[in-house]
Amino acid sequence: MSMRDVIVATIGRAHGLRGEVALQLRTDQPEERLRRGASFTVMVDGQQRTLTVARTRLQQDRWYVAFDEVTDRTDAESLRGVDLVIEVDEAEEAAEDPDAWYPSQLKGLPVRHIEDDRELGVIVDVEHYPAQDLLVVRAATGRRVQLPLVTQLVPEVDLEEGVVRADPPGGLLEELPEDQQGPEPETSQPSRKR
DSSP states (O other): OOOOEEEEEEEEEETTTTTEEEEEEOSSSSSHHTTTTEEEEETTTTTEEEEEEEEEEEEHHHHHHHHTTOSSSHHTTTTOOOOOEEEHHHHHHHOOOOOOOOOOHTTOOOEEETTTTHHHHHHHHEESSSSOOOEEEEETTTTTTEOOOOOOOOOOOEETEEEEEEOOOOOOOSSOOOOGGGOOOOOOOOOOOO
16 A cells, blocks of 8 residues: 655635635645545644644635634734645555546656657646646757647556656657648738838
8 A cells, every 4th residue: 555645735825813724725626635624734833733624615716724723813824835735545546536646646757659659758747727737748859848638648647657658749749850840930021100
């Protein structure tokens, strides 16, 4: 059984006078991970603290949480920037959703072309956006390229083999041959007032 630390959220600014804080979520399961009674061990100013979720609420697309141990705004402000981390069982998580991976599992993996297995680059980061996640790939050309993590472009992620296979559009992760580069862009003349 392999366990992994996962950041659920980062504590943001204090909200109100009774110790409630805003959260920047890092999970797609906030209702489960932040349920009443969930406990987090955190480091605050070099001291270890336990925070127990008393209640959560969603207001205008932002999550707020109150902890049993935090009763005033001053204490809440001291938590700003603290990560709420849980330990998860990788095997259990993989069984629930085989097409979900943690960024730490993907970083450092080579990206190979699905057709001929040539190396296209290495994953250096994963960025999360509302539409989809993006793999940040250091291409063989040296450029950093964002590759959408969608089945059409990334049909295979094989953690056991330690490789990601992709079918990117020509020119995204590699230089196009001259016969496929298209026409040179036209130079435009500056507009003149007539």
